[in-house]
Amino acid sequence: MQRRLLITYLTLLAAVLAGLSVPLGVAVGSRNAQEMFIDRLNDTARFASLAEPALRTGYIQTLEAELRQYDEMFGIAAAVTGRDGRLVLTSRDDLDLAAEPVRARVEAALSGERAGFGGGLWPWHDEPLVVAEPVGRGGDVIGVAVTLSPSDTLHSLTLRNWALLLGLSLLVLLVGAVAAVPLTRWMLRPVRDLDDAALAWTEGRFGDRVPAGSGPPELRQLTASFNTMAERIATLVERQRSFVSYASHQLRTPLATMRLSLDNLGPSVRGEGADDYRMVAEEVVHMGRMCDALLTYARAEATADEVVEVDAAAVADERVAVWRQAAGLAGVALSRAGAHRAPARAAPEALDQALDALLSNAVKFAGHGATVTVTVEPSGSDVDIHVVDSGPGMPADDLAKAAQPFWRRSTHQNIEGSGLGVTVADALIAASGGRLDLLPAEPHGLHARVRLKAAS
Known part of the structure; x- marks a missing residue:
């Protein structure tokens, strides 16, 4: 500009x-x-x-x-x-x-x-x-x-006069160019500050504000309006996070009490009420997992204030080792490929939790006999982590909706889960300044690509 x-x-x-x-x-x-x-x-x-x-x-x-x-x-x-x-x-x-x-x-x-x-x-x-x-x-x-x-x-004589006139014009143009550089910088400084603040907000740093007091009066007024808007939005976001966290914490106690009471009632349940008892117990467990997922989601949106250097390859090795037994029980072959070291920038524990959510979905939905491969690839200024399964995959319309909170496919409604796994993973990666893309795999299956900024 x-x-x-x-x-x-x-x-x-x-x-x-x-x-x-x-x-x-x-x-x-x-x-x-x-x-x-x-x-x-x-x-x-x-x-x-x-x-x-x-x-x-x-x-x-x-x-x-x-x-x-x-x-x-x-x-x-x-x-x-x-x-x-x-x-x-x-x-x-x-x-x-x-x-x-x-x-x-x-x-x-x-x-x-x-x-x-x-x-x-x-x-x-x-x-x-x-x-x-x-x-x-x-x-x-x-x-x-x-x-x-x-x-x-x-x-x-005429040519000398014209040359003098041309020289004076070029001198004025040069002086104008030299004077224009600091002038345009002064004029555009609030715009650059606004751009930096907007970028910080896209990365989840809601505490950043635009320095006031520089630039033309119109841009100073715009800066003040932006800071006022940012303050109000930050307040609303913080209230939302606090509400989700508080509500989840408060629900966990009565749910734990209900679970304990149900366990105590188990021996007293007669044969004709066993099915209802089992259904209630499963719903209480499901609600507990839902509260845990909500807490994780609320924390995920607040992790961007601290981005550190992590070794994406080491994190991938660790998570694959943790999930290998669960994958084997589900009849899924889990493997690791790609680089053995890949420094990247991410919020603490963000990549770990995101890979847990993606591997959980891959093992759960790929099906018996499928393969899941985790590949780490440094790519210039980025580091890509691919989680590719050979399962049935999803249509393009469903891929676009998969990151929405609580969204589940109609064919997966009866499968255990909260519907927040991909949502949490997407929020964690976005909070780290990265991006999560869900793509179709070839020839079939699902390809989840995590892209983080490479550490310098």
């Missing part, structure tokens, strides 16, 4: 400088040409005034010497023509008045028209400056005085 803002600012500054410099350059070039024209007009008018008595008396030697001296001193050709336009006096023997635009100016002067400034002589025009003045009195034109000035000096 800072780069785009700098480009926009410098583009506008360059447009303003161009809008000011181009007309100024045109004006400077026109002024230089006009000053040169006025100077040559004065010289030509002087020669015309001297040529009038010379042409009438025929005494032209003095005027010819002056024209040649003028040409030698300034390098400007000068000539005087008669009434018929033919050369009478010239400062150079090879001077040709028949070429354009000299001929047109001489003919205009012979008709009594005085010389006028026709516009700037730009550096890309190489013709000389021609000034022609009629010679005579009272409308009686008896000849023309002409000067032909080379434009090299004028072009050099």
Whole structure:
């Protein structure tokens, strides 16, 4: 964003400088040409005034010497023509008045028209400056005085002025660019702080706030509004967590009491009430597991404040060893593959509990004779932990719903569980700054991929 803002600012500054410099350059070039024209007009008018008595008396030697001296001193050709336009006096023997635009100016002067400034002589025009003045009195034109000035000096002066103007414009643009960098940083600092705070919230760090007091007033107001919103949301989230934790703790005591009472009632239950007794006992156990899962879920959302370095490969080895016996009893072959060391960033115990939840589901739902493989793969800046089973898998629609709290497939309603296993695993991995994806395995089965940031 800072780069785009700098480009926009410098583009506008360059447009303003161009809008000011181009007309100024045109004006400077026109002024230089006009000053040169006025100077040559004065010289030509002087020669015309001297040529009038010379042409009438025929005494032209003095005027010819002056024209040649003028040409030698300034390098400007000068000539005087008669009434018929033919050369009478010239400062150079090879001077040709028949070429354009000299001929047109001489003919205009012979008709009594005085010389006028026709516009700037730009550096890309190489013709000389021609000034022609009629010679005579009272409308009686008896000849023309002409000067032909080379434009090299004028072009050099104009180019130097333009180069100076361009240099000044580039200097202003450079100063503007240097000044724009700290200015844009100051303007965008609240935006970067907001982005950092938003990122912290996505990682579960609800205590982070945006520093106030920097940037433009509008962004300071946005910062204050964000902090107010963050404070209220953090309060609501904390209340929710506290409620879930408190409710689960409070329910565990009466459930334990009910379980103890049921155990005491067991010997007294008659044959016709055995089925009801067993159903109630199973429901009490199920409710106890549900409370434990709710407590785990509430803790999972609060673990992002402390992220540490863990060896994902070592954690995978440990959890596979723990679950190997349960997998064998269920007729599932559990194996471990991939790297033997993979440092990653995760909340304490988060990866352990997430793998427990994923392995529990894999062993439970893959079916007898299936295989479950846990693979650890470092991948650049990430570490991937794959839990792949060869069971029946799930349709794509069900995979998208699997992380929802208490969601269970219709075919799994009678299988033991709380419906929070994948939800807890997803919350733990998200709290660690990672991601849990449920994908179809090839040719069939379920592929659970845990992606954590690699430890530097």
